[in-house]
Amino acid sequence: MPAPVHPHPLHLTLANGLRVSLRHAPRLKRCAAVLHVAAGNHDVPLAWPGLAHFLEHLLFLGTERFPTGQGLMAYVQRLGGQVNASTRERTTEYFFELPVAACADGLARLADMLTHPRLTLDDQRREREVLHAEFVAWSEDAKAQQHVALLQGLAADHPLRGFHAGNRDSLPVESDDFQTALREFHRHFYQSGQMTLSLAGPQSLADLQALAQQFSDALITGPLHPQAAPPPLMQGQARSYQHTANQHLHQVITCNAPRQALAFLCTWLNASASGGLLAELKARQLASTLHASVLYHYADQAVLDIDFTLDSNSQPATQIEALLYDWLSFFAHSDWNPLREELALLNARQQQVQGALALARNDSEDLSDQDIAALKAMLETLHLPASEHSWQLPPGNPFLRPPAKEERAGLIRGQTSAHRGLRTFAQDRSRGRRELSALTFSHALADDTDEGALYLHWRFEAAVPAGLESLLQPLCEQARQAGVELSCETIGNDWRVNMHGLHEPMPAVLEALARCLSSSDVHLLPPTPTPMIAIRELIKALPACCAGVSADSSGAPASWSTAHWQGLGAGLPAGCEAAIKIAAARLPGQPNTIQCTPEVLDGQRIWHSVNTVSSDAALLLFCPAPSQSVVDEANWRLLGHLLQGPFYQRLRVELQIGYAVFSGIRQVNGQTGLVFGVQSPSLSLDAIVEHLHTFLQQLPSLIERSADMGNQLLAQQFTAQALPVSQAADLLWHAQLAGHSSSYLDQLQHLIQNRTREDLQHAAQQLLGAAGGWRCVANGLRISDDWQAGP
Incomplete structure (x- = not known):
């Protein structure tokens, strides 16, 4: 098993003041960089709200050395990586994840855009329209507005109560005073002393330090400028308040405690085990969920939000508050040593499984004695009464510890060697079921890492039982803490469960899943939908549309007894495979191969209308490959690789038609397709479709003009050395659904590498002619009779 990441990063301060955090993790396939600038929305002059967010956007528009088509975003996208940025209250974060060999070039582009931004007035005018579009979407987003309402209990002069999104009115780019403020903000904050760089990758610490030094050398040198202290969070002696809206009760507590200490408190507040606060609230039918989180933390100020989902309209705020403070009193006087040990296990497990980007962002550490003292002092300021309830601390997560081994392998528990004859019938019967099951294991991935994946797919004779996702929520959380991401998806009568992460706890997680499902009630209540922006709702609806069912399809109650x-499994060692087979024998339903045959559209254009909360026009165009062959998939992937940058450049940067503009390859039920997404606050669905048509018509000339089609660059992304286990396993799962052989990954890489310009031109003509069909998922009715109405 490879060596896990060292639990503590190496912290350095370079000669120019740049602070550096380095994490060496040999298991990683990629390298990630996260840059924190100690400046955010609350550091902007009051006259220009949104200026910090605006500058973040402007930095991605290219520089003299790296124009837009060669800048960080285009570079990372070409290499199949991740890139983005985020402006928060007192920090701005820029981050990317890339193949190891490309990390130095990514850092060079990041340093150049931070140091030499292009701030032309034309660029600013265009980008201001993007921010205004985001502001319009934000102002209509229910979740965002709920967050604004939640903070109304804070002091009116605290910047958390202010407007920081930025729009046409707050960003007068034509004003000389605004231009002076913009450049002064950049000069003051965007220099070495104000920045912290975190790097994580498989490189040695010496190599990571060399990368950090090269990045540092390209920055403007400057000192750390202290950020202004904010006013008090609340006036007078008040330290907490309640906010109730939309079946949610928020208990908001303002305090002074380290972030690590508050994270420790939230971990145990959120525990769903028997004897805890949530279990008691459920038993009294007061609340169905509880989520404690730190909304804000800066200097000596913190805002803790404890969000209760109410069970009824009775508004039991007084009862819930009393139970909360009673539990806090119990917690304050408990022995925290076992919990500190458990949290140390949790942190270590997360570092063992996190990808490069998550690891570069990870700032969690074991609690210090100072953290503990600060948390105890914070709890004392709440003047908690003596606890009256018989609370219990949550038990340790069983998945964090290796499973107990049987003393006598080969015997049924409780037997001795004298019972071997009794073993044969009972165990052979279950063995026969396992051998006939449709659970297979791919050996296309090496099993020499500590990561793997498991995919389970059920098909019911009727609609999938409602509420399975809610039923599994506690298990999902325990599994996640143990390094296994467990997720589920419902598509019509099909239900899928995916596990990615450390393979050691997977058999135990699978056993727990089997117990949970076998004891489940098919009449569970469905989960409350989470509000999302329109384009995300369309992405969520796409699989159901491709399967020819409504995203919210329902019907007669389904039965596990008739489900198949x-x-x-992929990337799993032999011992883990054997344990998973034993656990899988307890799963409900009958093991059987399930056919996943996509609907053949053959030139048809299908329009699916999906209701969304947002009034913005949002559209998702999914164009399946002409067939399920690996050849067509290779053509489609290369085509998507070639057009991704130009599509974003044309529709998002030049035309500014929306703030959510993207394209790429997406696999749905084993079917590979090109997907184009646009959400626009200003254009109609007709206009968006017209822009998509115009762009696609230019594909042949785009292919002809391309000196390098990107074959080698894309093919390298499908090597075992480049693919993280979770991504490789996903590809193998969809390959199985599509009926491909076990050599699928090798075939795909070889075919991509050898595609010709003629192959790509032929693929472009197939795309334009909708050879594999087109599916448009939009939040409006079909725009013309050229489209057939879908279910």
Whole structure:
């Protein structure tokens, strides 16, 4: 098993004041960089709200050395990486994840855009329209507005109560005073002393330090400028308040405690185990969920939000508050040593499984004695009464510890060697079921890492039982803490469960899943939908549309007894495979191969209308490959690789038609397709479709003009050395659904590498002619009779 990441990063301060955090993790396939600038929305002059967010956007518009088509975003996208930025209250974060060999070039582009931004008035005018579009969407987003309402209990002069999104009115780019403020903000904050760089990758610490030094050398040198202290969070002696809206009760507590200490408190507040606060609230039918989180933390100020989902309209705020403070009193006087040990296990496990980007962002550390003292002092300021309830601290997460081994392998528990004859019938019967099951294991991935994946797929005779996602929520959380991401998805009568992460706890997680499902009630209540922006709602609806069912399809109650299931494991060592087979024998339903045959559109254009909360026009165009062959998939992937940058450049940067503009390859039920997404506050669905048509018509000339089609660059992304286990396993799962052979990954890489310009031109003509069909998922009715109405 490879060595895990060292639990403590190396912290350095370079000669120019740049602070550096380095994490060496040999298991990683990629390298990630996260840059924090100690400046955010609350550091902007009061006259220009949104200026910090605006500058963040402007930095991505290219520089003299790296124009837009060669800048950080285009570079990372070409290499199949991740890149983005975020402006918060007192920090701005820029981050990317890239193949190891490309990390130095990514850092060079990041340093150049931070140091030499292009701030032309034309660029600013265009980008201001993007921010205004985001502001319009934000102002209509229910979740965002709920967050604004939640903070109304704070002091009116605290910047958390202010407007910081930025729009046409707050960003007068034509004003000389605004231009002076913009450049002064950049000069003051965007220099070495104000920045912290975190790097994580498989490189040695010496190599990571060399990368950091090269990045540092390209920055403007400057000192750390202290950020202005904010006013008090609340006036007078008040330290907490309640906010109730939309079946949610928020208990907001303002305090002074380290972030690590508050994270420790939230971990145990959120625990759903018997004897805890949530279990008691459920038993009294007061609340169905509880989520404690730190909304804000800066200097000596923190805002803790404890969000209760109410069970009824009775508004039991007084009862819930009393139970909360009673539990806090119990917690304050408990022995925290076992919990500190458990949290140390949790942090270590997360570092063992996190990808490069998550690891570069990870600032969690074991609690210090100073953190503990500060948390105890904070709890004392709440003047908690003596606890009256018989609370219990949550038990340790069983998945964090290796499973107990049987003393006598080969015997049924409780037997001795004298019972071997009794073993044969009972165990052979279950063995026969396992051998006939549709659970298979791919050996296309090496099993020499500590990561793997498991996919389970059920098909019911009727609609999938409602509420399975809610039923599994506690298990999902325990599994996540143990390094296994467990997720589920419902598509019509099909239900899928995916596990990615450390393979050691997977058999135990699978056993727990089997117990949970076998004891479940098919009449569970469905989960409350989470509000999302329109384009995300369309992405969520796409699989159901491709399957020819409504995203919210329902029908007669389904039965586990008539359900069939199949599964695939990947990257798992032999011992883990054997344990998973034993656990899988307890899954409900009958093991059987399930056919996943996509609907053949053959030139048809299908329009699916999906209701969304947002009034913005939002559209998702999914163009499946002409067939399920690996050849067509290779053509489609290369085509998507070639057009991704130009599509974003044309529709998002030049035309500014929306703030959510993207394209790429997406696999749905084993079917590979090109997807184009646009959400616009100003254009109609007709206009968006017209822009998509115009762009696609230019594909042949785009292919002809391209000196390098990107074959080698894309093919390298499908090597075992480049693909993280979770991504490689996903590809193998969809390959199985599509009926491909076990050599699928090798075939795909070889075919991509050898595609010709003629192959790509032929693929472009197939795309334009909708050879594999087109599916448009939009939040409006079909725009013309050229489209057929879908279910």
